Amino acid sequence: MSATTGNRRPRTAADRLGLPALRGHGLFVTGNLIDSVGNGMLLPLGLLYFTEVLGVPLAQVGAAMTIGQALALPVTFLAGRLMDRVGPRRVVVWANVLSAAGFALFLLARDPWHVAAVYVLVQAGINMYFTAQRTLITHVTRAEERRAWFAFTGSLRNIGLAAGSAAAAGALTVFGNGSLRWMIAADAATYLLAAACFAALRTAPPEPDTAAPSTPVTRAADTRRYLLLVAVNLPYVLAQAVLAVLVAVYTTRALGLPASAASLLFVINTVIVSACSTVVTAHVAPKRPHRAVALGYLVLTVAMAAFALPALPRAAAVAWVALIAAITLFSVAEILLGPALSELSVSLTPQAAGGFTQGLYQFSWAAGMVAAPALFTLLLETGPLYPWGVEAAACLLGALAAPALRATDRHRRRNQR
Helix, strand or coil, rough: CCCCHHHCCCCCCCHHHCCCCCCCCCHHHHHHHHHHHHHHHHHHHHHHHHHHHHCCCCCHHHHHHHHHHHHHCHHHHHHHHHHHHHHHHHHHHHHHHHHHHHHHHCCCCCCCHHHHHHHHHHHHHHHHHHHHHHHCCCHHCCCHHHHHHHHHHHHHHHHHHHHHHHHHHHHHHHHHHHHHHHEEEHHHHHHHHHHHHCCCCCCCCCCCCCCCCHHHHHHHHHHHHHHHHHHHHHHHHHHHHHHHHHHHCCCCCHCCCCCHHHHHHHHHHHHHHHHHHHHHHHHHCCHHHHHHHHHHHHHHHHHHHHHHHHHHHCCCHHHHHHHHHHHHHHHHHHHHHHHHHHHHHHHHCCCCCCCHHHHHHHHHHHCCCCCHHHHHHHHHHCCCHHHHHHHHHHHHHHHHHHHHCCCCCHHHHHHHH
């Protein structure tokens, strides 16, 4: 046995699973998990509560939710400015408190304008949280583990979403719609508990870059590259909205499948992403994030084609096979894209983790999620192949643009110090 082999640290189960070093990060992990549980409960609760318990017409609730979410869009930039002043930890704490207040006020809402107002608060909290959360990861973890942490927190988020959705579904099944008020209160409490976890964190910003300041030309080039990243992120944002907005309507109306089909596809996606994110990111995905983005978009393009396949003439017989293949490819692409895009969002340029750039990056998420329902339903009304074709074309453009996101020699040297 060579000396090198003899001194090498033996691989642990955590290494094989691609997990980052978790020791000392219990509060951070718990806060992320609890916040995701609250988000998971949000999905089935909001619409049901206002329509079934309060009796507000469905169309009015939908319009009020959209208005509230749209009014909260500028919060991403306000949160970015706040983050530069007080740091990401406090912004994450206040974001959870704001979401808790929004849910508590659900219990007082009666009219459509009330619905819009509470959704402004809830969505403002969500936008604040995700504006600061990526930078917070850079304050509590080491740079060489950054993508592993993005993959791990992505897994936690899927686990939390599934747990929250399952808890809400179980309560509704056992106790009926009468339990919605109690679940709303419980959801508000989860956000307060997450806020307490983040408030107790000890954080330290990464070591500042000691290299010579960029020239004006270089700063302008950095800005253009970051704007390109924001544009490249948009197809991924729309793809994330596919499961929530498009799949259920497509499988039932266009393909004539039972309503349970969308739930099954959601479960498959959750299991794959939760179980495989860290392993694939550590051992399979390209090490350079721009290459992982390019590969992820190519896989996602194929997934969109697989989703569209059952809508072709005389292809209904292969609907289930095509859909399961599509959601599997979709999940693999999500694992490749999510951590890599998040890593780029805080490392592409020297100022990437700052408030303005993170606000801009999160704005692409918030705006895409607001636009997705109208976009996908309009395309689906035009024809069942259109939404998949448009999204596939956008993903292909993302794959072609991804090589321009590689680190410059100047910035790569800075990251290696």
